[in-house]
Amino acid sequence: MPDTLKGLTIPDLAAMKANDEKIVALTAYDASFAKILDDAGVDFVLVGDSLGMVVQGRPTTLPVTLDHMVYHTRCVARGIRRAVLAADMPFASYSGPAQAIDSAARLIRAGAHMVKIEGGQKRAEVVHALVEQSIPVCGHLGLLPQSVHQVGGYLVQGKDEKTAQAILQDAIILQEAGVSLLVLECVPATLASEITAALDIPTIGIGAGPGCSGQVLVLYDMLGITPGKRPRFSRNFLQGVEDIPSAIRHYVEDVKAGRFPNSDHSF
Ligand code: KIV
Numbered sequence: 001m002p003d004t005l006k007g008l009t010i011p012d013l014a015a016m017k018a019n020d021e022k023i024v025a026l027t028a029y030d031a032s033f034a035k036i037l038d039d040a041g042v043d044f045v046l047v048g049d050s051l052g053m054v055v056q057g058r059p060t061t062l063p064v065t066l067d068h069m070v071y072h073t074r075c076v077a078r079g080i081r082r083a084v085l086a087a088d089m090p091f092a093s094y095s096g097p098a099q100a101i102d103s104a105a106r107l108i109r110a111g112a113h114m115v116k117i118e119g120g121q122k123r124a125e126v127v128h129a130l131v132e133q134s135i136p137v138c139g140h141l142g143l144l145p146q147s148v149h150q151v152g153g154y155l156v157q158g159k160d161e162k163t164a165q166a167i168l169q170d171a172i173i174l175q176e177a178g179v180s181l182l183v184l185e186c187v188p189a190t191l192a193s194e195i196t197a198a199l200d201i202p203t204i205g206i207g208a209g210p211g212c213s214g215q216v217l218v219l220y221d222m223l224g225i226t227p228g229k230r231p232r233f234s235r236n237f238l239q240g241v242e243d244i245p246s247a248i249r250h251y252v253e254d255v256k257a258g259r260f261p262n263s264d265h266s267f
Contacts (some may be wrong), residue, residue: 007082008043010114010136010180016043017202017211023214024249024255025204026222029055029072033219033244034079040248042083044181044204046116047073049088050145056222061145064090066103070110077111086138086181087112088165089095091146104135116183118144121172124177125237131178139174141167142208156207156267158187163248164194171195171203183216184208186233189266210265215255222251233265 004109016023025044028034029051037045051066051072066089073087087107094100094113094117104115117123127137142157152178158164168191182203184192189209196203196212205212217234220226223244237247237254254260 018058025216027219030075031079038175041252043085062091073110086114089117100126127177137179138181139179140183156186158191164191
């Protein structure tokens with residue numbers, strides 16, 4: 001059979017953790033940016049439902065539909081040759097195994113290699129069902145934007161011992177259920193390091209300090225074009241460089257070298 005997987009694979013990302021090589025990740029929402037990221041050596045590209053906020057101008061990710069995600073995943077897939085491509089399952093598209101498989105299948109057919117879902121133990125059955133269908137899954141713990149109304153805001157999670165232990169337990173449950181990768185958003189750096197050490201699978205941090213296996217940022221945040229205040233955990237990589245490809249290359253170099261994030265970008 002011809003080898004059609006010419007780029008990185010999900011097992012390659014696991015090998016990067018084993019070899020202590022940082023995984024560089026960014027979000028993308030269209031083909032042109034996806035190609036710039038791919039050419040610059042970004043290992044993992046996420047079509048994030050953050051597109052609801054940075055592309056659609058909504059206050060949360062909740063209005064994003066599966067149709068929106070399929071459209072943007074198809075666009076981004078056209079710009080990718082090397083990176084692993086993940087797509088977010090949007091709010092209320094994975095309430096149970098059957099719905100989750102239907103939703104994920106549409107994203108995989110649009111060109112995603114894996115899907116990302118938010119939540120811990122309560123998602124274990126859905127993760128298991130997806131993996132049984134050979135659909136790779138990325139978990140997402142810590143700050144969960146799809147739960148913003150339940151939590152009451154975009155707040156750092158796991159700051160006390162009890163909630164930190166709950167996130168660690170969720171991470172272990174997700175790994176046992178079959179996730180291949182885990183995003184940790186806005187958790188204390190010490191907790192992210194502890195989770196990364198406890199798991200075999202790679203962790204990808206955002207506002208989670210330098211101890212994760214890799215780092216992801218929302219593309220528009222790291223280019224300094226998101227309206228409003230820059231999140232503390234981000235940096236404007238466009239500042240002082242001549243163009244967007246140079247900014248992305250600097251980000252790749254800084255994450256690979258362990259220069260970003262540092263304690264200034266951590267909780
Ligand atoms: O939607 C998104 O962009 C994300 C990242 C913040 C990880 O989930």
